[in-house]
Ligand SMILES: Nc1ncnc2c1ncn2[C@@H]1O[C@H](COP(=O)(O)OP(=O)(O)OP(=O)(O)O)[C@@H](O)[C@H]1O
């Protein structure tokens with residue numbers, strides 16, 4: 001911000017930078033990553049591995065996942081077993097490299113998981129904050145909306161949505177945004193209800209702080225860990241849901257995802273031909289990320305609600 | 311300053327009046343959910359029920375009464391933290407119900423609260439400097455001037471080593487230190503009116519005197535109009551020249567502290583005064599020499615609120631609510647004084 005440095009003294013600049021860094025650090029600390037919990041640690045490591053694989057997918061995957069491959073003698077390289085002809089996990093019955101599909105699958109999983117988590121956490125947190133802090137009519141309307149969202153069965157809703165819309169991985173994210181904010185919203189709201197009666201919140205009001213300032217400075221920092229808990233639960237949900245949708249054939253045929261791989265394997269009779277190398281790896285990947293999300297959220301719960309430890 | 315003296319309703323000159331409460335009531339509906347209502351458990355708590363008084367500029371008034379009689383609620387009403395159910399509160403001539411926007415910001419600068427529990431009154435995530443800077447930010451004090459004002463306020467409350475505590479967090483400090491900081495925050499914008507809600511009741515006896523002296527000195531130095539809430543007559547006597555005695559949401563007696571102490575008029579004030587002698591440490595000074603249990607704001611008696619515990623109660627007390635009766639410098643709400 002050069003225009004700001006021009007107006008502030010030289011001494012003020014580093015202190016402002018310091019304030020920024022310490023503010024950032026405060027936020028990171030207030031998220032309370034459950035680093036001391038070994039299971040949560042495993043979860044975080046699993047996420048980290050998939051994250052790196054997704055980021056460096058271009059470098060890791062030996063082939064284009066949709067490319068139909070041929071051997072040097074121009075035969076279709078279909079149904080190769082793992083290791084055969086240099087295909088790490090073999091190929092599909094259409095001659096596509098399974099390992100490359102798996103690697104690129106992590107990209108869509110990451111994309112869906114993270115955006116869904118962000119959307120669910122952000123919408124739920126905002127709804128919960130507004131509802132809990134302001135109360136009254138706004139609260140009543142938002143909570144009736146949440147009741148409606150609770151009444152809609154999630155998976156059938158996503159299927160119907162996917163059937164009516166263009167097939168796309170974003171359908172899942174969209175559906176989660178429409179439905180799954182309800183859990184986050186409810187929990188955040190009840191937390192806010194207790195936080196807003198704290199004496200220091202009243203003190204802030206007496207000091208002349210606006211509602212916005214009170215919410216952001218005195219209330220929101222206390223509910224960030226909750227938002228992250230529900231966000232981390234949403235990651236697993238989103239990936240699982242996308243896999244289900246793809247497996248049922250409502251997925252996006254243009255995007256390689258683990259669910260798509262399963263559907264492809266299933267439709268090509270991989271189960272009856274015993275091509276385990278085709279459907280087990282994507283299945284394992286799905287289980288791993290879902291379990292990782294579960295581990296992390298368990299770690300969070302033990303921080304947030306220590307009584308569960310008994 | 312908020313709207314400099316609007317013409318008062320009764321045409322009198324109220325210019326030296328800072329606060330005026332007129333028939334102020336605050337009722338809470340408790341247990342108002344469906345199930346409680348069906349089971350007949352929902353009730354109306356009359357926390358404050360028709361309180362009137364005025365505070366002159368520079369006056370310091372004790373609000374005295376047992377736990378649950380509505381002292382804190384009264385303080386919150388005066389500071390526009392909760393709206394009254396009925397009645398009105400005038401601050402410097404202006405009805406607080408109509409204060410909003412820029413006027414509300416000005417009101418927040420001039421009317422402040424010192425909290426009962428200093429351990430809860432400061433956000434545990436913020437450093438002392440951040441907590442003290444908050445009112446300054448809200449008042450638009452330029453960044454460069456804030457540190458100076460913070461240090462000044464800390465000196466005003468005689469906080470030891472102000473420079474060192476600025477970057478500390480509340481949990482690193484003692485109750486006495488914290489209460490000084492809470493006071494500094496209340497005083498940093500030089501308010502005209504301060505409500506102190508039992509500011510020493512959560513503190514060690516050893517540090518109480520220090521806090522009380524600071525409060526007394528600051529009040530005099532800044533010429534504050536102050537309300538000091540307490541259930542302890544000895545403390546009120548130490549700090550305030552005038553005392554308002556409350557019982558179950560009502561005022562029972564209002565007058566100069568020394569007169570109330572030496573010659574209490576209302577039977578309830580008498581009970582409070584007799585309860586004060588503390589020299590015998592084994593004698594609980596909470597127990598009042600009157601019969602009957604602690605009052606319940608849910609089902610107050612008809613007529614005079616105090617009649618079921620009053621040794622002088624007669625028929626009239628059950629049917630008629632006592633009106634304010636002037637006795638010299640004092641106002642008393644009791645049928646005994648109605649000639
Ligand atoms: N927000 C509220 N909702 C419901 N009831 C309330 C609320 N605030 C206060 N009350 C009730 O109003 C009555 C008066 O409460 P208040 O806190 O004003 O008393 P107090 O004189 O300050 O007592 P203490 O000495 O214990 O602080 C009590 O019966 C209390 O339970």
Ligand SMILES: [Mg+2]
Nearest residue numbers: 381382383507
């Ligand atoms: Mg109180």
